[in-house]
Amino acid sequence: MISAIQMEALLKYMSSHIQLSPEEEAFLLSKVFVRKYLKGQYIVQQGDVCKYECFVLSGCTKMFYVDDEGQEHIIMFSIEDWWTSDMGSFITQTPADFNIQCLENTVLVMFSYDVIEELYANIPKLERFFRQIIERAFVASQKRIVRNFALTAKDRYLYFRKQYPKIEQRIPQYMIASYLGITKEFLSKVKSQLILEQ
Amino acid sequence: MISAIQMEALLKYMSSHIQLSPEEEAFLLSKVFVRKYLKGQYIVQQGDVCKYECFVLSGCTKMFYVDDEGQEHIIMFSIEDWWTSDMGSFITQTPADFNIQCLENTVLVMFSYDVIEELYANIPKLERFFRQIIERAFVASQKRIVRNFALTAKDRYLYFRKQYPKIEQRIPQYMIASYLGITKEFLSKVKSQLILEQ
DNA sequence: AAATAAGGTTAATCTAGTTTAACATTTACT
DNA sequence: AGTAAATGTTAAACTAGATTAACCTTATTT
Numbered sequence: 230m231i232s233a234i235q236m237e238a239l240l241k242y243m244s245s246h247i248q249l250s251p252e253e254e255a256f257l258l259s260k261v262f263v264r265k266y267l268k269g270q271y272i273v274q275q276g277d278v279c280k281y282e283c284f285v286l287s288g289c290t291k292m293f294y295v296d297d298e299g300q301e302h303i304i305m306f307s308i309e310d311w312w313t314s315d316m317g318s319f320i321t322q323t324p325a326d327f328n329i330q331c332l333e334n335t336v337l338v339m340f341s342y343d344v345i346e347e348l349y350a351n352i353p354k355l356e357r358f359f360r361q362i363i364e365r366a367f368v369a370s371q372k373r374i375v376r377n378f379a380l381t382a383k384d385r386y387l388y389f390r391k392q393y394p395k396i397e398q399r400i401p402q403y404m405i406a407s408y409l410g411i412t413k414e415f416l417s418k419v420k421s422q423l424i425l426e427q
Numbered sequence: 428m429i430s431a432i433q434m435e436a437l438l439k440y441m442s443s444h445i446q447l448s449p450e451e452e453a454f455l456l457s458k459v460f461v462r463k464y465l466k467g468q469y470i471v472q473q474g475d476v477c478k479y480e481c482f483v484l485s486g487c488t489k490m491f492y493v494d495d496e497g498q499e500h501i502i503m504f505s506i507e508d509w510w511t512s513d514m515g516s517f518i519t520q521t522p523a524d525f526n527i528q529c530l531e532n533t534v535l536v537m538f539s540y541d542v543i544e545e546l547y548a549n550i551p552k553l554e555r556f557f558r559q560i561i562e563r564a565f566v567a568s569q570k571r572i573v574r575n576f577a578l579t580a581k582d583r584y585l586y587f588r589k590q591y592p593k594i595e596q597r598i599p600q601y602m603i604a605s606y607l608g609i610t611k612e613f614l615s616k617v618k619s620q621l622i623l624e625q
Numbered sequence: 626a627a628a629t630a631a632g633g634t635t636a637a638t639c640t641a642g643t644t645t646a647a648c649a650t651t652t653a654c655t
Numbered sequence: 656a657g658t659a660a661a662t663g664t665t666a667a668a669c670t671a672g673a674t675t676a677a678c679c680t681t682a683t684t685t
Contacts, residue, residue: 316569579671
């Protein structure tokens with residue numbers, strides 16, 4: 230279900246945030262499993278219930294919403310050592326508003342709803358850990374709302390490039406445009422202006 | 428520090444989400460205090476450390492960011508039975524990016540950083556409760572990002588009006604415009620178009 | 626009741642970003 | 656290597672929403 234190398238990667242991530250006893254680590258590992266997806270495959274589709282919170286061991290995903298006009302709006306990317314799920318769907322176990330799709334071949338550790346609840350019940354430290362992760366994600370989300378209001382497209386792009394240099398390398402430009410809330414054509418224009426400036 | 432009526436209001440809210448024993452309730456109440464603010468007063472100012480998570484017993488607040496041009500961007504409003512704090516500042520105990528100001532005379536139950544930690548340590552149910560609150564806030568924040576991308580100003584306004592009819596009544600229109608990410612002039616135009624339509 | 630301040634409206638002008646469409650470049654596949 | 660598909664660029668025409676500025680309406684204060 231989960232190889233020694235994968236276990237190690239997950240525990241290494243965990244231990245950089247909380248200290249688990251060997252028993253707690255073993256308990257955690259006994260409850261989760263690993264799943265591999267190919268580039269292009271969907272982890273969650275709009276309308277399905279999101280059954281897992283997924284920890285990314287390797288690869289890259291995008292979470293996005295498709296609006297009434299069929300336009301895609303990218304909410305977030307996830308790479309190694311980050312999480313992905315439609316949390317709204319997961320916590321209520323109702324149909325998802327968002328899609329999650331792999332932009333590369335991707336390996337995930339899958340935490341089901343019941344497993345998460347069991348882990349919270351048995352290892353209070355883990356509930357604390359997840360609370361803190363979500364707190365940070367919420368803060369980041371609020372700050373993104375403000376940036377979208379207060380900054381121009383150019384400054385949002387510069388911020389993204391500075392904040393997520395690793396992600397920019399791996400992802401087609403038209404998806405970055407979608408994440409920034411602008412068209413690919415306009416991002417292209419912004420980039421050519423930036424080149425002229427320096 | 429906290430009156431019987433105020434205690435009752437806080438416990439009523441709590442009990443609609445979690446079940447606390449009388450001892451746990453008493454412990455909680457012994458750790459918090461109530462503070463009253465007048466209309467216009469600041470609970471948190473950009474640059475200060477946010478020392479409390481505040482539960483709103485009565486009144487109304489706005490949280491906002493002031494950008495380099497001096498423009499105000501409203502992130503959220505809080506009314507009765509909701510929480511307010513600059514969570515980014517609170518969880519790291521570093522200077523706040525945002526301001527929180529009272530739009531009416533406001534009565535708050537104040538949870539300091541140390542008290543929150545103590546409550547988490549002594550009442551695991553409370554940590555669970557706060558985790559769930561933040562999960563929901565995060566989901567709402569992500570959905571707001573998507574709405575800001577996918578909807579026109581008019582549709583964002585209609586959504587706001589439908590979702591928060593009570594808040595709309597209490598708040599000047601120019602602040603709703605700021606929350607929606609548009610100018611007061613444009614919101615005025617949107618509203619007059621809506622009147623013509625029906 | 627007048628005066629002031631705070632909030633809201635209207636309209637003309639302007640601009641950041643969109644749309645459309647044609648073309649260029651890179652990547653992946655046989 | 657050659658072709659198709661995916662990604663990126665450029666430029667002209669357009670639009671949602673911003674800006675400016677003048678005016679109107681409603682509360683609040685004296």
